[in-house]
Amino acid sequence: MTDTSNSASTAAYRIHEDARLEARNTFGIAATAPMLIEVNDSAALPELFGYAMLRDGPVLVLGGGSNLLFAGDPQGVVLALTAQRIAIIEDDGETAVVRADAGVSWHDLVLWTLGHRLCGLENLALIPGTVGAAPIQNIGAYGVEVRDCIHAVDAFDRRGGSMIQLDNDACAFAYRDSLFKRDPEHYVVTAVEFVLSRTPALKLDYAGIGDELQAMGIDTPRASQVAEAVIRIRQRKLPDPNVLGNAGSFFKNPIVAFDVAEALLAQHPSMPVFRVKPGSESPFS
Ligand SMILES: Cc1cc2nc3c(=O)[nH]c(=O)nc-3n(C[C@H](O)[C@H](O)[C@H](O)COP(=O)(O)OP(=O)(O)OC[C@H]3O[C@@H](n4cnc5c(N)ncnc54)[C@H](O)[C@@H]3O)c2cc1C
Structure with a gap:
């Protein structure tokens, strides 16, 4: 350069x-x-x-x-x-709001929060990219989407010429989608605030996490151990971009009516199926 x-x-x-x-x-x-x-x-x-x-x-x-x-x-x-700050900006002892600049590596943020015993992002470990991009397509993996933990997004409004903050609702998140993705010329995301908990509400029933924890000899996992299980699965399943250039999966799960899903399941009983969250388009239960 x-x-x-x-x-x-x-x-x-x-x-x-x-x-x-x-x-x-x-x-x-x-x-x-x-x-x-x-x-x-x-x-x-x-x-x-x-x-x-x-x-x-x-x-x-x-x-x-x-x-x-x-x-x-x-x-x-x-x-x-390129700004790289991460800080706890609110903390009531049970939940905390963590603010991270757009330039922070996503995986570094996940590890930072777990290091501070804050839970919520563990299933999203090892997703490549930056914090600033995470809300754009509402990144998701292993039964969790980032919108579940986003408190607010700070952005520069290119049309208004000013810095603004959008709360979770204003970001209009949907399955791998958001306001930012639908209107890419409008906002530059500068920082993201996450609301995270000190009481783990672990999601273990998705795509082999339970099996991996069992293989690790763990019955009652901590959030950091769930992240470790996710990392192990991802390292086995996904090509490392440093070895083989790629941009991850470009498929989206199709969303179909319940009776269509049932008919397909009758033909293909081992087909993975997830319920769409009520009131959203996300195929995660
Ligand atoms: C091996 C591999 C595995 C992956 N696994 C997953 C997965 O499990 N789940 C998942 O959801 N994704 C996954 N992805 C896709 C990717 O990691 C995410 O989409 C990630 O959020 C992209 O971040 P990035 O910083 O690299 O964004 P970039 O690729 O640089 O940009 C992506 C888009 O976001 C826009 N953008 C980036 N930063 C900002 C900003 N600050 N403000 C406004 N717009 C911005 C860009 O203009 C572009 O349109 C994977 C990719 C790879 C290579």
Whole structure:
């Protein structure tokens, strides 16, 4: 990556011209961004989006590049949020609100929360990418979706030109979907707040977690041991992007009417089926 001596670079952001992106996407595609801006302080976003190039041109917000495929060089500006803070901002002894900057690695956040004996994210261990991208497609795995723990999302509103906070309802989360995904030109997620509990409510009945814990010789697991079981299953099942470029699964579970599911089950009794949560489109019970 070329580090320009562009005088617009400040402590809050750095500008790179002709930035190579192959280490910034899990397919390892050798795309080049005409301009990459690394933003360390999201307070600089209103200023940056005041420049015509960002205000009017295409802008790609890039996290860990684990859920996209470059089909050529991106047009316009690529924006990467790099702030890395994690902090407990509220704590009543039973539940706590943890705030993490968009640039934090998702898996690092999961480990951080477990290290602070806060439960809720354990089933989402080892999902690649950043905290800032987690709400975009409402990441999910092993019976849990991130929306279950999201308290609020801080974002820069590109249309309004200001920083805003959206509560969980305002994010309009659905199965691998959200307001942010449906309207990608509108928001830059700058931080996410999670509400987590000190009393574990472990979800163990999904896709082999119980079997894995048994194989580990654990009858009454702690949240950190559930994460360990998830990590072991994922490492066995999923290709490591460092070895084989990929962007994870691109299938979504189809959502069908109950009678259709029953008819399919009659034909294929071993087919996995999950009930859609009442009032949502999520195929997780
Ligand atoms: C091996 C592997 C396994 C995976 N397993 C799972 C899984 O179990 N469950 C799951 O849900 N996903 C999974 N994924 C997909 C991926 O990890 C998630 O979608 C993740 O949230 C992407 O994060 P990222 O930072 O890499 O986002 P990127 O790929 O960089 O970006 C993805 C999208 O989000 C937008 N975006 C990124 N950051 C921001 C921001 N701060 N503000 C606004 N928009 C932003 C981008 O513009 C882009 O449209 C997997 C991927 C891989 C490679």
